[in-house]
Amino acid sequence: MCGIAGIIGKNQDGEHLKKMLQVMKHRGPDATHTVSLQSDGFLGHNRLSIIDLNKRATQPIWDHTHRYCLVFNGEIYNYRALRSELLQLGHVFKTHSDSEVLVEAWMAWGTDSISRLIGMFAFAIWDDVQKRLTLVRDRLGEKPLYYSLIHNRQSQLLIFASELKGLIQHPDMKKKISSQALMHYLTFNYTQHHQSIFEHVLQLSPACYLQYDYLSNTSHIHCYWELSKFFQNKSTISYRSAQAQLNDLLHDAVQLQMFSDVPTGAFLSGGLDSSTLVSTMSRHTNDKVNTYSIGFREHSYDESQLSQKTAAHFSTVHYEKTISHLSTDTLEQCCSVFDEPFADTSLIPMYLLCELASNKVGVALSGDGGDEIFGGYRTYQADRYYQKIQYLPMFFKKCLLRGAHYLPTSFSKLSFDYQAKQFFNGVMLSPESAHLHWRKIFSPSHRALLCHEPISIDPAAHDLSFFDQVRDCHFLDQAMYVDVKTWLVDDILTKVDRISMAHSLEVRAPFLDYRIVEFAASLPVHYKIAGTQGKRLLRDSQRRYLPKHVLSHSKQGFNFPISTQLSHSLFEMAYDVTTSSQMATHFSIDYIKRLWIEHQNRLCDNGHRLFNLLCFGLWYQNYF
Structure with missing residues (x-):
């Protein structure tokens, strides 16, 4: 995992790039290098050494013809298979790194190489012949990539960086808060993946690449992967065969992601997703797996006994930290790693978890993505209940809403009063708006009271547009698709990337291997959600591997x-x-x-x- 940055434009100062890289040093503390593209600009890279620890594998890296120059953040898990294929085509390698495989693959196949990649990545490739920069982001958005196209009297240039804090070090960047981004943050606790909190700064969307033609000063964005197709084209595979195929996919994904030249471990909550990964890891190694978890003194939030029991079952080397209270200094440290406003309370235990793991390992596997692709969230049950309650007369629904507001307030985890109030406020909305409402923080009426000037922007408009891409699917499939395109990338993966990188820890998510995501999307809804049981297929596929206390445990979430x-x-x-x-x-x-x-x-x-x-x-x- 690394930090990348670049400036493409005439008469640029390389010192600006060094400042951009310096504030992102946490993403790659092992080495920092830049390359001048003569009068065309600069590329830079902060390295966190994970694969091929030798200095020869530093970036920026050129292909063997010296036409293409790469800076790359992430991991290509299938790089060894790609390397073998390229060797047969006559390519020559000086390192054993995935970055050299990537730049040689680009030389061989151009943009077609992207579809061959299994991994998490954000990278930039400069074509020194065509004078063209290509920015690429992985399919699910595990790795971030910010950019800005600047047009003024003095210059026309493109600037990019792994983090916003790097981008704004360039003197041409102006920090003006976007009203649209602020409204989205107030509504959902995070900004959207295609924009940023600052005007004129964008993020490259997942599964997209941007090509910037330096000579004509034009840019175009292309989408190279469409998840919606897999939701729309349902498989006819039998349930038993689906279990077997899922296990095969999981085994391959975990095996690929366990490969590293530094020590590897796993996050373990004791829930279904993390336990599945630890179980699979244990079957792939003769060594004991290192596992890490966070506990809480507040009983309703604590799952430490479950993680301890699971760790003992798989004989892992288990490390745990219990949070009794949170100091203001710790909270400020947690929040400082985000270069945009971000308020998912799980950022606090995640920060402490990554801090704990980074003292022992350089790579940790995590169960992120399992809930979105296999239907594990309670919000999908809320969607089901929403459909049922629509048969009630409107006056009765209003009575339920008024009644919910009389429930006594509790601060416990997933308290009934909080869920009831959130649910009955949502049942008055359309099914699409209701699904988004389950996670809303400030409603329109709250924002009207909070903000000085009323803003007519609908923060949910872009999120709602994703429903149209899978309109013909079952509504629970629609909900899962929308969560992958919004909540997963904007909240979960943003949190994991910024916090893990703050501790120079690489976190990998086997459930987000695109082959597993495509497979899950293609399955009938009842394979994933059956009645009140989410993640049906995943649970049934693991019955021969997991202890009963994991299989019977209900979804709790990683909150603070x-x-x-x-x-x-x-x-x-x-x-x-x-x-x-x-x-x-x-x-x-x-x-x-x-x-x-x-x-x-x-x-x-x-x-x-x-x-x-x-x-x-x-x-x-x-x-x-």
């Missing part, structure tokens, strides 16, 4: 007890940040104080809303 902490150890700092003069430039402080009063008096659990504002406030302090 933020509502309780905001009322105690974090209160003073959080209150000061959220009611500061800086926040007053964007929001109504009177309304924020009202949220605090409701929360402290347990009139309403405003923990997620207040944490949203706190994370924005901390981010704002760092960037302005």
Whole structure:
């Protein structure tokens, strides 16, 4: 895993690129190198050594004809098979790295090489003959890539970087908050994958590549993979055969991702996804697997006994850290790794988990993606109940909504009152809007009270457009597809990338091997969700490998007890940040104080809303 950056344009200063790389040093602490493209610009790379630790494998790297120059962040898991194929075609290699295989593959097959890659990646390739830069991002969006096309009187250039904090080091970048991005953040706790919190800064969308023609100063974006096709074209495979095929795919994905020149371990919550990976890893090695987990003193959030029991079952070398309370310094450290506002409370245990694992290993396998592709989230059950409740008369639904607001407020994990209020507010909406509503933080009415000026932007409009791409599918398939295109890339993978890279730890997600994702998408809905049981196929495929306590355990989620902490150890700092003069430039402080009063008096659990504002406030302090 690494950090990449580049500037394509005339009369550029290489010192600007060095500053961009310096603020991303955590992504690649082992080496930093740049290359001048003569008068055409610069490419740069921060290296985290995972494959071929020799200095000869440093980047930027040219192909053997010196036409193509590559900077690459990520891993190509099938690079050894590609290397063998290229050797047969006459290519010559000086290293054993996946980066050299990638640049030689580009020389052999051009953009067609992308479809051959199994991995997670964001890379840039400069064609020194055509004077063309190509930016590429992996299919699911595991690795980030920011860019900006700048047109002014002084220059016309393209700038790119792995992180926003790198991009804005260039003097031509201006930090102006995008109203659309801010509204999306307030609504969902994160910004969208095709834009950023700053105007004129974009992210390359997953499964896309951008080609920038330097001579004509034109750019075009192309999509090289369409997941919707696999949802639409359903397989007729039998349920028993599907179990066998899933196991084969998992075995291959895990085996590929276990390969590394540094120590490898796994995150283990004790749930179905992580236990499946640890079980598969144990069957692929004679060594004991290193596993890592986080526990909580607050009982409703703690799953440490489950992870300990699972670790003992597979005889892993298990490491665990228990969170009793959260200091303000730790929270500020957690939030500082994000270069855009981000407020998923699981960022806190994830930060501490990566910190724990990075002391022992350089690579950790994680179960991310299993819930989205196999239907594990509680929100899919909410979608089912939504369909049933639509048969009720409107006046009865309104009575249920009013009744939910009289439930006593609880700060426990997945509390009934919080879920009930969220659900019954959603049943008044369309099925598509209701699915997105389950995760909303500030509703339109809340945003109207919070923001100084009403903004007519619908933050969910882009997310809703993904439903149209699978309109003919079962609604639960639509929901899973939309989650892959939004929640997975914008929340889960953003969190994992920024936090793991802050600790120079490479986190790999076998469930996001595109072959598994395509396979899961092609399956009938009832293979994945049957009644109130999610991840049916995954669970049944693992019955011969996993202990009963894992198979019978219900989905819990990786959350943090933020509502309780905001009322105690974090209160003073959080209150000061959220009611500061800086926040007053964007929001109504009177309304924020009202949220605090409701929360402290347990009139309403405003923990997620207040944490949203706190994370924005901390981010704002760092960037302005």
